[in-house]
Amino acid sequence: MSSRPSAARREDLIELADWLGRERFAARAKDVDVQARFPTENYADLHEHGFLALCIPQRYGGLGADYETYCQVGRRFGRHCGATALTFNMHTCSMMWSGELADALPMTDGQRCLHEERRAEHYRRVVQEGAIFAQPFSEGAGTVTNSAPYGSTVRKVDGGWIMNGRKVFASLSGTANYYGMLCTEERGDGHRPSLRDTQYMAVPADAQGLEIAGDWDPLGMRGTVSRNLLMKDVFVPDAQEMMPAGLYIHAVMGWPHMFFTLAPTYMGIAEAAFDFTVRYLRGEVAGAPPVKRRMYPTKQIAVAQMSIQLEQMQALFLRTIAEARFEPAKSERLRAYAAQYTVMEGCNDICRLAIRTCGGHSMLKSFPLERMYRDSRCGALMLPWTAELCLERIGRGSLYEPGEED
Ligand SMILES: Cc1cc2nc3c(=O)[nH]c(=O)nc-3n(C[C@H](O)[C@H](O)[C@H](O)COP(=O)(O)OP(=O)(O)OC[C@H]3O[C@@H](n4cnc5c(N)ncnc54)[C@H](O)[C@@H]3O)c2cc1C
Numbered sequence: 001m002s003s004r005p006s007a008a009r010r011e012d013l014i015e016l017a018d019w020l021g022r023e024r025f026a027a028r029a030k031d032v033d034v035q036a037r038f039p040t041e042n043y044a045d046l047h048e049h050g051f052l053a054l055c056i057p058q059r060y061g062g063l064g065a066d067y068e069t070y071c072q073v074g075r076r077f078g079r080h081c082g083a084t085a086l087t088f089n090m091h092t093c094s095m096m097w098s099g100e101l102a103d104a105l106p107m108t109d110g111q112r113c114l115h116e117e118r119r120a121e122h123y124r125r126v127v128q129e130g131a132i133f134a135q136p137f138s139e140g141a142g143t144v145t146n147s148a149p150y151g152s153t154v155r156k157v158d159g160g161w162i163m164n165g166r167k168v169f170a171s172l173s174g175t176a177n178y179y180g181m182l183c184t185e186e187r188g189d190g191h192r193p194s195l196r197d198t199q200y201m202a203v204p205a206d207a208q209g210l211e212i213a214g215d216w217d218p219l220g221m222r223g224t225v226s227r228n229l230l231m232k233d234v235f236v237p238d239a240q241e242m243m244p245a246g247l248y249i250h251a252v253m254g255w256p257h258m259f260f261t262l263a264p265t266y267m268g269i270a271e272a273a274f275d276f277t278v279r280y281l282r283g284e285v286a287g288a289p290p291v292k293r294r295m296y297p298t299k300q301i302a303v304a305q306m307s308i309q310l311e312q313m314q315a316l317f318l319r320t321i322a323e324a325r326f327e328p329a330k331s332e333r334l335r336a337y338a339a340q341y342t343v344m345e346g347c348n349d350i351c352r353l354a355i356r357t358c359g360g361h362s363m364l365k366s367f368p369l370e371r372m373y374r375d376s377r378c379g380a381l382m383l384p385w386t387a388e389l390c391l392e393r394i395g396r397g398s399l400y401e402p403g404e405e406d
Pocket of ligand 1: 382
């Protein structure tokens with residue numbers, strides 16, 4: 001089982017993350033954004049400081065961080081480079097889901113033993129070789145909402161699986177060494193596929209039949225390089241399983257906070273936009289017009305509104321990451337949706353207010369605020385917990401008990 005790091009250890013990791021973000025990532029963020037290129041240098045730093053193995057248990061050579069520590073670390077990275085934080089989420093969740101999360105799921109002794117063997121090899125690649133994992137689940141067809149089986153398929157053959165299909169928005173495309181994909185097992189015999197047939201497999205980047213396709217020139221989160229993946233008869237060895245067959249659905253049902261892991265990035269962006277606003281109005285931002293604006297009541301009120309909204313977001317964020325566990329209470333599950341909605345939409349609100357309050361100069365590309373503004377728009381679009389789907393789940397979950405229908 002993953003052990004919870006001590007409070008002091010957690011603080012050390014968070015402080016180190018903040019230092020890395022401030023001293024290394026912040027200076028590169030503009031170039032990563034302008035070029036829409038992957039932040040490769042940041043990943044060299046992450047590897048050097050052990051962060052690629054943040055959520056790998058210590059007995060495998062990782063830092064042994066738990067869910068909550070990851071959320072705090074991701075939030076710190078988000079303050080300095082949204083694309084680094086968001087892609088770090090994809091990689092780190094690949095480790096956490098096969099680690100802390102899988103440990104809580106029901107498995108037979110045989111499954112657990114095999115899972116242990118397989119994840120040891122995934123972890124070895126990360127710890128020793130600096131391997132990077134992506135999480136391309138989306139297919140652009142509603143499947144990633146966990147209401148229908150994935151369109152991409154795997155078929156059992158000797159020693160492995162044959163994969164076919166297509167993924168969209170594959171962050172880290174062209175950089176990841178392994179693509180952790182969700183696919184539906186084809187069983188034949190008239191079997192009607194369901195989410196229970198979902199397989200979670202890490203496809204090596206150099207696998208034959210795997211192709212990266214499509215352009216990447218988006219509004220925000222440009223450094224994530226989230227292009228499409230095409231799989232044509234890709235052979236994936238058995239050992240590439242990230243979770244035992246059929247277990248993913250138990251994770252979805254029992255560990256809902258697994259999808260809240262996208263929120264720390266946006267919590268960090270919101271905090272950075274607020275800090276920028278305060279420094280700008282105090283006349284402390286280098287390159288900004290040499291006039292203070294803090295004496296105007298309009299600015300003070302706008303900053304107060306932003307501060308109140310940020311406090312609300314932080315309070316809900318902290319409560320939610322502390323409540324993450326297997327089989328949370330219904331109220332905790334609904335609160336996680338509310339927190340996701342609040343952070344994702346709130347981040348965009350704070351960035352919008354920041355530009356309005358600081359004024360026209362603040363949205364020049366020489367300042368990071370306009371990048372934060374564009375990055376902030378992406379949070380509410382992330383499936384399966386888009387802002388609108390969170391609203392739907394909160395509404396339905398509040399009005400209906402399990403099994404009730406009209
Ligand atoms: C910067 C960025 C990076 C990303 N990185 C990744 C990644 O690494 N891995 C990954 O898997 N995905 C990634 N995504 C994809 C993301 O999670 C969504 O899948 C994607 O934004 C959906 O695109 P869409 O809105 O065109 O899709 P659509 O599926 O067309 O959805 C459109 C909207 O309709 C609603 N909707 C969709 N399905 C349903 C349904 N069944 N019921 C009710 N409403 C529904 C949703 O609210 C959604 O916003 C990334 C997206 C962005 C913007």
